[in-house]
Amino acid sequence: MKDAKQGSAGRAGLFVTCLVDTLRPKVGFAAVELLESAGYEVVVPSQGCCGQLNYNNGDTRGAAEMALKAARDFAEVDYVVVPSGSCAATIVKHYPEMFPSGSAEHAEVLSLANKTYELTVFLHEIAASAPVEVTPQEDSDSAGGSTLAYHDGCSGLRELGIFHQPRALLESLPGVAVAEGMNPETCCGFGGTFCVRYPEVSANIADKKCAEVIATEADCLVSGDLGCLLNIEGRLNRRGEPVKALHVAEVLAAKKGGSR
Amino acid sequence: MGMDCSSDRFSDNSAAAVNDPKLSKPLNEMAKIMPFIRDESLGQLSDSAAAVDVSANIRAHTLAHLDFYLEQFERNVIAGGGVVHWAEDAAGANEIVLQICREKQARLVTKSKSMVTEETELAAALENAGIRAVETDLGEYIVQLRKEKPSHILAPALHVSLDEVTDAFLEHHKIERDGPPETADELLAEARQILRSDFINADVGITGANFLIAESGGMVLVTNEGNADLTACIPDTQIVVTGIEKVVPTFEDAGQLLRLLARSAIGQRLSNYTSLYHGPKQGGEFHVVLVDNGRSSMLGTDYQDMLRCIRCSACLNHCPVYSAVGGHAYGSVYSGPMGAVYTPAFAGLAVAKDLPNASTFCGRCADVCPVKIPIPKLLRYWRRDEFSRHLTAKPYRFGLRCWAWLNRYPVLYRKGLSMLTRWLSRRAVNGWLKRLPGVAGGWSDSKDLFVSEDKTFQQQYRERQSKP
Amino acid sequence: MSARDRIFSRIKAAREHSGVAYAPQRDALETVGEDFENPVRQFVELAKENDATVEELTSGDLIEDAIREYLDRADYQGAVMFGDGLHQLSAQPGFAAASSATLVNDGMAYADTAYAGLAEAGAIVTLSPAEGKPEYAFLARIHIAVLSKSLILRDMETLWTRLRKDSPGQMPRAINVIVGPSRTADLGVPAKLGAHGPSAVHILLVDE
Numbered sequence: 001m002k003d004a005k006q007g008s009a010g011r012a013g014l015f016v017t018c019l020v021d022t023l024r025p026k027v028g029f030a031a032v033e034l035l036e037s038a039g040y041e042v043v044v045p046s047q048g049c050c051g052q053l054n055y056n057n058g059d060t061r062g063a064a065e066m067a068l069k070a071a072r073d074f075a076e077v078d079y080v081v082v083p084s085g086s087c088a089a090t091i092v093k094h095y096p097e098m099f100p101s102g103s104a105e106h107a108e109v110l111s112l113a114n115k116t117y118e119l120t121v122f123l124h125e126i127a128a129s130a131p132v133e134v135t136p137q138e139d140s141d142s143a144g145g146s147t148l149a150y151h152d153g154c155s156g157l158r159e160l161g162i163f164h165q166p167r168a169l170l171e172s173l174p175g176v177a178v179a180e181g182m183n184p185e186t187c188c189g190f191g192g193t194f195c196v197r198y199p200e201v202s203a204n205i206a207d208k209k210c211a212e213v214i215a216t217e218a219d220c221l222v223s224g225d226l227g228c229l230l231n232i233e234g235r236l237n238r239r240g241e242p243v244k245a246l247h248v249a250e251v252l253a254a255k256k257g258g259s260r
Numbered sequence: 261m262g263m264d265c266s267s268d269r270f271s272d273n274s275a276a277a278v279n280d281p282k283l284s285k286p287l288n289e290m291a292k293i294m295p296f297i298r299d300e301s302l303g304q305l306s307d308s309a310a311a312v313d314v315s316a317n318i319r320a321h322t323l324a325h326l327d328f329y330l331e332q333f334e335r336n337v338i339a340g341g342g343v344v345h346w347a348e349d350a351a352g353a354n355e356i357v358l359q360i361c362r363e364k365q366a367r368l369v370t371k372s373k374s375m376v377t378e379e380t381e382l383a384a385a386l387e388n389a390g391i392r393a394v395e396t397d398l399g400e401y402i403v404q405l406r407k408e409k410p411s412h413i414l415a416p417a418l419h420v421s422l423d424e425v426t427d428a429f430l431e432h433h434k435i436e437r438d439g440p441p442e443t444a445d446e447l448l449a450e451a452r453q454i455l456r457s458d459f460i461n462a463d464v465g466i467t468g469a470n471f472l473i474a475e476s477g478g479m480v481l482v483t484n485e486g487n488a489d490l491t492a493c494i495p496d497t498q499i500v501v502t503g504i505e506k507v508v509p510t511f512e513d514a515g516q517l518l519r520l521l522a523r524s525a526i527g528q529r530l531s532n533y534t535s536l537y538h539g540p541k542q543g544g545e546f547h548v549v550l551v552d553n554g555r556s557s558m559l560g561t562d563y564q565d566m567l568r569c570i571r572c573s574a575c576l577n578h579c580p581v582y583s584a585v586g587g588h589a590y591g592s593v594y595s596g597p598m599g600a601v602y603t604p605a606f607a608g609l610a611v612a613k614d615l616p617n618a619s620t621f622c623g624r625c626a627d628v629c630p631v632k633i634p635i636p637k638l639l640r641y642w643r644r645d646e647f648s649r650h651l652t653a654k655p656y657r658f659g660l661r662c663w664a665w666l667n668r669y670p671v672l673y674r675k676g677l678s679m680l681t682r683w684l685s686r687r688a689v690n691g692w693l694k695r696l697p698g699v700a701g702g703w704s705d706s707k708d709l710f711v712s713e714d715k716t717f718q719q720q721y722r723e724r725q726s727k728p
Numbered sequence: 729m730s731a732r733d734r735i736f737s738r739i740k741a742a743r744e745h746s747g748v749a750y751a752p753q754r755d756a757l758e759t760v761g762e763d764f765e766n767p768v769r770q771f772v773e774l775a776k777e778n779d780a781t782v783e784e785l786t787s788g789d790l791i792e793d794a795i796r797e798y799l800d801r802a803d804y805q806g807a808v809m810f811g812d813g814l815h816q817l818s819a820q821p822g823f824a825a826a827s828s829a830t831l832v833n834d835g836m837a838y839a840d841t842a843y844a845g846l847a848e849a850g851a852i853v854t855l856s857p858a859e860g861k862p863e864y865a866f867l868a869r870i871h872i873a874v875l876s877k878s879l880i881l882r883d884m885e886t887l888w889t890r891l892r893k894d895s896p897g898q899m900p901r902a903i904n905v906i907v908g909p910s911r912t913a914d915l916g917v918p919a920k921l922g923a924h925g926p927s928a929v930h931i932l933l934v935d936e
Contacts, residue, residue: 016717016718018677020717021677021716021717021718022677022680022681022684022716023681023684023709023710023711023712024712024713025712025713025715025716025717025720026712026713027717028717028721029717029720029721032721044718044721046670046674046718047670047718048666048667048670048673049663049667051664051667053660053663054660054663054664055640056621056640056643057643057647057652057656057660058640058643058644058645058646058647058648058652058660059647059660059661059664060644060647061664062660062661062663062664063664065664065667065668066664066667069667069668154620154621154622154623154624155621155623158622158623158624158626158627159623185295185578185624186580186624187580187620187622187624189580189620190620191619191620191621191622192620192621193617193656194617194618194619194620194621195702195703195707196699196700196701196702196703197271197617197618197656197702198271198274198275198581198617198618198702199702199703199705199706200274200275200278200279200705200706201274201275201278201581201584201585201618202620202702202706203278203705203706203707204278204584204585205580205581205584205620206706206707208580230709230710231707233710234703234707234708234709234710235706235707237692237707237708237710238706238707238708245710289917293917304762305760305761305762306760306761306762306763307760308760310760311759311760311761314757314758314759314760318757321754324743324748325743325750325751325752326739327736327739327740327743328750328752329752330736330739339898340898340899346730346731346732346735347731348731348734348735352731396924397914398912398914398915398923398924399912399914402914415913415914416914417914422915422916425915444915444916444920445920447915448912448915448920448922448923449922451923452834452922452923452924453834455924456834456867456924459867459924460831460867476899478899484910484911484912484913484919484923485910485911485912485923485924485925486866486910486923486924486925486926487923487924487925489862489863489866489904489925490863490866490867490924490925492902493861493862493863493866493902494863504735509754510757510888511884511888511891511892512757512759512884512885512888513757515759515883515884515885515887515888516757516759516760518884519760519761519884526913528907529762529774529848529849529850529907530849530851530905530907531907532778532906532907532908532909532910532911532925533866533904533905533906533907533910533925534851534904534905535902535903535904535905536899536902536903537901537902537903538898538899538900538901538903539858539898539901540858540901541858541859541901542857542858542859542901550735552731552735552738556735556738556739556742557738559738559739559742559743559746560741560742560743560744560745560746561742564742564746
C-alpha cells in the first residue's frame with residue numbers, strides 16, 4: 001500500500017458511481033473538494049460500476065465480477081468514499097454476500113467493504129478534522145440561507161442507517177435548515193430498472209414524493225442519492241413544477257458551477 | 261402448479277390501476293393510516309424489537325422442525341376426537357372437503373376467511389357440486405357477490421365503494437325494503453339480516469386457521485366480525501382448511517404471535533375475537549385439512565423464510581407499489597410484497613416473474629414484518645432464478661450482460677460513457693432531455709432527465725490531472 | 729405412499745438438505761408483552777376503549793337488578809337468554825324467554841358469567857364445553873358478561889397457565905377471547921359495530 005501523503009489524514013479513494021460519472025460530474029468534484037478540505041489525500045483510480053444493477057436484476061455472476069474489479073481498483077487506498085447510499089450499501093452489505101465465506105475473493109471484497117463509506121457518513125463520523133469548512137457564497141448555486149427538502153434514499157436509510165449524518169452536516173451550515181414534512185419512510189419510486197420497466201407505477205409513486213416536496217415550500221430539494229434526485233426533479237420538471245435540486249455533496253461544498 | 265393466476269398481466273394491469281381514481285382514494289388512506297396505527301400499537305409493548313425477535317425465532321424454529329410439530333398436532337387432534345386430512349395440492353384439498361360435505365349431505369356451507377381456500381378455489385368446487393357456499397366475512401361476501409377476487413388479504417373489498425356495495429345488495433338480496441340501503445349502517449344491517457339465516461342453517465362450517473397449536477391440537481381463529489366463530493360453532497361439522505406451515509408449538513407461542521398479529525395488521529392489541537377451538541361439538545365432527553400446495557417445496561430452499569408469514573398484511577400496507585396499484589393488479593390470491601414472493605412459488609416463475617421485478621427494493625416491508633422475513637432478499641433471489649433460467653426479458657438480459665462486459669475493459673468503459681454523456685448533452689435543451697431511447701424510454705413517458713455536462717467525471721478529472 | 733407420507737418425506741429431506749440439526753427441544757420461551765401497573769384498571773380502561781361498557785358491582789346479589797336496569801336503559805324489550813353460569817336467573821320474572829326463533833330474528837340479549845378477564849387487551853374470556861353453545865354470545869344483539877374482579881388475569885401467559893390447570897388433558901371445545909362489540913371496517917372507517925355479532929357488550933364487574 002502506497003504511503004499517504006505526509007500530513008494527510010489518509011488516502012481516500014473516490015468511488016464516483018456511474019450515475020454521477022455520466023450525469024452529474026460536479027457532484028464528484030464537490031466530493032473531492034470536501035474530502036480534501038477534511039484533510040485527506042484524494043485518489044480517483046480508473047473505475048467502473050459497483051454492479052448494483054446486475055446484482056439486483058439477477059445477474060449475480062456479472063455483479064461478482066464487477067465487485068472483484070472494484071476491490072482491485074481500490075486496493076491502494078485507506079478509505080473508499082461513495083456519494084451514493086445505494087452504491088455504498090451494495091459494496092458494504094452485498095459484496096461479501098457474493099462470494100463464499102473463506103474464499104480469497106471474499107477476503108478481497110470484504111477488505112473493500114470494511115473501508116467503504118457513504119460520503120456523509122464519512123464526513124460526519126470518520127473524517128478526523130473539524131466539520132466541513134464553509135465559505136458562505138452569495139451566488140445562486142449555493143444553498144446558504146435556505147430551507148432544504150431532504151430526501152433519504154431507501155438503501156442508505158435502511159441498509160446503512162444513514163439519516164442523522166446528512167442532516168447534522170447540512171444544519172451546521174449557516175442559515176440552512178432541513179424542512180419538516182418529508183417522509184423518510186416513503187420511497188420516491190426510482191428503484192433502478194423499476195422506473196423504466198414499470199414507468200406508470202414509478203410515476204405514481206414519484207408524484208406522492210413530489211407532493212411532499214412541494215408542500216415543504218423548500219428552496220431546494222437535496223438527496224444523497226443521485227438516482228432518487230434525478231427521479232424526483234425529472235418528474236417535477238415534467239409536471240411543470242420545477243424545483244432546484246442538488247446533491248448533498250454540492251450543498252456542502254457550496255461552490256459555483258462545478259469547476260475549480 | 262398449485263395456483264392459477266394472471267400475474268403475467270401485471271404490467272398492463274398496474275398501468276391501468278394507477279389511473280383508476282376509484283382505487284386511489286382507499287389505497288391512499290390505507291397508506292396513510294396503517295403505518296401510523298401500527299407504530300402506535302407497537303409502542304405499547306415493553307420492547308417491540310425484542311417481541312419481533314422472539315416471534316421470528318418461533319416461526320424459524322417451527323419451520324425447521326415442521327414434521328415434529330405437525331405430528332404432535334395431528335396426535336392431539338385425534339386424541340381430542342377430531343380427524344386430520346392431508347392434501348398435497350389444490351385438487352386434493354377440494355376433494356377432501358367435498359367428500360366430507362357429501363357424507364354430511366350438505367346443501368349449504370358457511371365459509372370464513374381462508375386464503376388457502378382461495379388458492380384452491382374451493383368455493384367454485386363446492387358450487388360445481390351443487391353446494392351453496394356463503395362467504396361470511398363481509399368483505400369476502402361483497403367480492404363474492406361481485407364475482408371478483410379479493411384485493412387485500414385482510415380487507416378483501418378495499419377497492420369497492422359504498423355505492424357499489426349498494427348495487428350488489430340490490431341485485432342479489434331479494435327482500436322488502438323501504439328504500440335502497442345507502443349508508444354503511446344500512447348496508448351492515450342488511451348484510452347482517454341476510455347472512456343470519458345462512459349462519460344458522462348451514463350444514464357445514466368451513467374455516468381457515470390463523471394458527472394451529474401442536475401441544476393441544478387446537479386451532480386459533482382471529483376476526484373482528486365474529487363471522488368465523490359463527491361458522492365454527494353453529495354447524496355440527498367444522499372443517500378447518502389451512503396450510504401446513506401454520507402450526508406453532510405451544511399456547512405461549514401463539515400468544516406471542518397474536519400480540520404482533522393484530523398490531524401489525526390493524527393497530528389493535530388483539531382483534532375483536534380471538535378464539536381457540538379444540539375438537540368437535542358434542543355429536544359433531546371436527547376435521548382439519550392440512551394443505552401443502554407448494555409449501556414443503558419451499559423448505560430447504562432460499563425461500564424457506566417466507567413460510568414464517570402470519571398473514572398480517574403489514575407489508576402490503578407499507579408498500580409503495582401496492583399502495584399505487586392495489587391487489588387485483590397482481591393477478592394472484594396473494595398480493596403486495598408477500599404475494600410477490602409466494603406467487604412464483606405457488607404458480608411458477610414463468611407466469612409470475614413480473615411480481616418480484618415490480619419492486620423498488622425500498623425495504624420497508626422487511627422493516628415492518630413481525631417475523632423478520634427478508635422480503636427484498638427473497639425478491640432478488642427470484643430475479644436471480646429468473647436470470648439463470650433465461651426468463652428475463654431479452655432487452656434487459658442483453659443490457660445487463662453488456663454492462664458487465666463493458667465494465668471489464670476500463671478504457672472502453674470510460675470511452676463508452678464519455679460518448680454517451682456527450683450524446684445526451686447534445687440532445688438536451690437547457691440541460692433537459694424529454695425523450696430517452698430504447699429500454700430507457702419508459703423514463704421519458706412521464707419524466708424529464710437533467711444532463712448537466714458534456715463530459716464524464718472521469719474524463720474531466722483526468723484532463724485536470726494532466727494539466728501542468 | 730400417501731399424501732401425508734410424501735409431505736413428510738419432503739419436509740425431512742428439506743431439513744437434511746439445509747444441514748440444520750434436528751433439535752425440537754428449545755430453551756424456555758421468553759415472551760415480550762406490555763408493562764402496566766394495575767391489571768383491573770388496565771382491563772376496565774381497555775374494555776371501554778374498545779366500546780364495551782363496564783359497570784362495577786360490589787356484590788353478586790346485585791347482578792340480576794343490574795341486568796334489568798341495563799336492558800331498560802338500552803330500551804331493550806326482547807328476550808334474554810342466560811348461559812349456564814346464570815341459569816338461575818332464567819326462572820326470574822321480567823325476563824322474556826328466548827327461543828330458537830329469537831336467534832334467527834336477531835332479537836336476543838345473552839347474559840352469562842365469563843371464565844376470566846384478560847387485562848392486557850381489555851377482553852373477556854368465555855369457555856364452552858363440547859355440549860355448550862358458544863354461538864349465543866355471537867348471535868345476540870346484546871352480550872352481557874358477568875366477571876369477578878378476582879378472575880381478571882394479567883396477560884395471555886397467565887391465561888394459558890390457568891387453562892392448563894383447569895382443563896388438564898383436554899381443552900374446552902371453545903375458548904373465546906372477546907374485546908367489545910363485533911365490528912367491521914369493510915364498509916369504511918371508522919369501523920361499524922354490530923357486524924354479525926353483538927353491537928353492545930356490557931361487562932358487570934363484581935367485587936368478590
